[in-house]
Amino acid sequence: MNPIFEEAADHVDNQVIREWKAQGKKVIGHTCSHVPEEIISAAGMMPYRLRGIESESTSIGDTYFGPFICSCPKAILQKAGEGAFNFLDGAVMVQSCDSMRRLDECWRAANDDYPGILPGFWHYLGVPHKAVDYSLKWFSEEIEMFKKHIEEHFNVTITEENLRKSITLYNETRDLLKELDEVRGMENTPVSGQEAMNIILAGTAMPKEVYNPLLREALDELKARPAHHGGKKRILLGGSVVDDQSLISVIEAEGAVVVADTVCFGSRSFEGMVPEDSPTMLTIAGRYLHHQFCPRMFGHYKDRMALIKQKMELAKVDGVILQNIRFCDLHGSENGLFEAELESMGVPAIRLEREYGAMADEGRLRMRIGAFLESIPERRTEKPAA
Amino acid sequence: MRQALLEYDYDWNMQRVFDQGSRSLDGTRKEFERARSRFPTMGTVMDLFYQYEDVGRAMTKGSAKYISNIVTARQDGRKVALTTFCMSPALCYAMDVVPLLIEPITAVGNLSRKYGMGEFMDYCLEIGFAETACSAQRGAMGAYLAGAAQKPDFVLCNMSGICDTNTSAFAFAAEALDLPLFQCNFPPEMRGERADAYHRSDYRAMIDFIAEQTGKPLDPAKLRGVLEEIQKQDELIVEMQDYQRMIPSPIPTTFNLFMYLLRFLFGGTEDGTKTLEEMLKVIRKNVQEGRPGNRFGEEKARALFVYTDHYGGGLPLWNFLDSRGITHLGCIADRFYQQAAPYVRDGEGYTVDATDLDSMIDTMAALNCRMPMVKQIRGPYDAPDMWLEEIRAQRELYNPDFAVYMGTPGCRNTWGMVKLLAKQLEKEGLPTLIINADVFDERVESWSMTQARFEEFLDVRRIGI
């Protein structure tokens, strides 16, 4: 497997970004899968999904955020304060959730104490929490204003032609990632959950024009690989942000394989396409608002449960691990509903609350996950690969 | 949950307590004292009501009637909407729906139950709701989820885009109780053509949803009646908030609580208006006699609560303020943004326009999107019309000696920005205290600990001593 996937998944910065910047091109960071990256890409820039990976403390994050806040935005602020995001030319803030929305104020305030950490382009995107005619209209106007802001700030023009190309490029990524999902869900899957997650995460940290060919190669390689994860308990990982491989590595070290997921950053992010013919801000808004796989889109619990069921069936899942970062109201409350419904269907399920970051509480999680896996009855017919 | 908790329905229980409590106020002092001994947990609150005579009577009778309406709705052929204090109940009254406001019901339980609402809060966790969620909803919601109260008919959430934990609670309840849900959603800006259009469309969608649930369309005549009451209440509230500027303030310490409770429970009803009138009589008398409203008899300091108050059993916050001669200058819950209110800038508030059905609905939408929390914590704290601007306007008007933030640990939204707010206020010369307690759940921090923090702050900053 191309080592760039692991590098991009494990590090804030990577070789592709360095090369991109060396060509004088721009990088725009953002915090949410509801940001229409197509617009950024059509401006010739690279969208970059912000992560707080590699944080070793939250001392900076804790200075600005209060105590009862998800550690994910705190870790992002930590990295920002340490200057790790100084390669960004811009950033987009979104009221994704109540913890993440305050990254806007906290980052701006931290800039007073750590001057120079705030990218020159700063945009607040108002993403509604429902998909109806007036919210679609609102959001299409937000996207239009976002486009204009980029054009004015960077003195570029986002042509219709470029937008169309960008949409096609992104739809291609989604298609390829769906293929990865299929491979990962195969009997005797040739890919570990950890490896699959690395491939997915790498896509959030490099331009799609570079990523898609790499992804295609990776898929060919995986398809040609002999099966080697047979006989293991097959897990669907659900819930809030998973943006590094550490949690999956614990699950897999306990003898299971993660064959599907519905986590933020994971495969739920590539559900749904933007229509390619005659794209408008409204059609783009449509894809992103009808993307109701995050509980921030309230009132769509049943759709999200349906997605879990669909993935469980496709990947022949033995059990479901539902996790959320502490203080995540959205996933924290919905995971409770999922767990109850799954249990009532006879599907083993467990809820885990954890801190963000590379296994802040690894020992505890390892024990709970191990015990959960042990409790899953041996009912798989799949034979271990020879 | 303990079986015993399910033996008496929570809502009936509350109804009996408030009904009996309100009757006891009609009797002689001796009769009152005898009745008071029957519900010792509510003793301090009952004393307060007794002291404020007509206001106290109106408050308890109104509360008893409000809870009665909830428990008898079904037999009266009315639907009950599970909703939040952040939504104006006026639309429900106009559409003949009983609004069940979950947070005030949690507060009422704290005031009247020996062990508060902790066990109901915990029940939510037993069935899978997030333990870190706001206790304001988790309290009474637990009783409804446990089946220890009459099941409501549908859910109206008014906090989508404002508060995740609140919205998640209503979404959770709708799923768990299998009820239809409508969420009012708010954009991050409060004003401007786009925001207005969004608010209006969303509000109309809510009216359609309620009509679908009840089978009855909105009656313009009823809406007009409700708006007339709103108009009267607005004038009374504005007058009261104007008196708040006086030094010493003539407003009794607990009146800010009474005022917002009234507006939450009885917005747009005659009961609400009458009680506000009674309150104003007391205030005007204090003005005439040049007397401070607090029970200490002297104004030693003025406190601006930038978020919530504390709803522990026996109303310890107000008692503490009274005992120290500290005037309560209001909290986020009592800002309704009537255009005529003294702290409201041009175009920031709403005015009642009852010309036709459309203008009445637009008025309701404008009022609803300015409800406490809905208005000022939807966007960045330092953006136009948001939290910092509100506090600056209040500060200029009311001359506080210090500001206090307290809320619940579940309040992700404000905990994400309160350190920045406090730092800014301190920079501008306003001493600001952040309290880490849970204002609905004294198990998180006991009131005596909270009080110690208050006292320490006042001592160190040499305020009111």
Ligand code: SF4
């Ligand atoms: S894990 Fe939850 S609280 Fe944290 S950033 Fe994601 S959605 Fe927000």
Ligand code: SF4
């Ligand atoms: S107090 Fe905070 S957490 Fe609770 S309902 Fe209000 S905004 Fe939400």
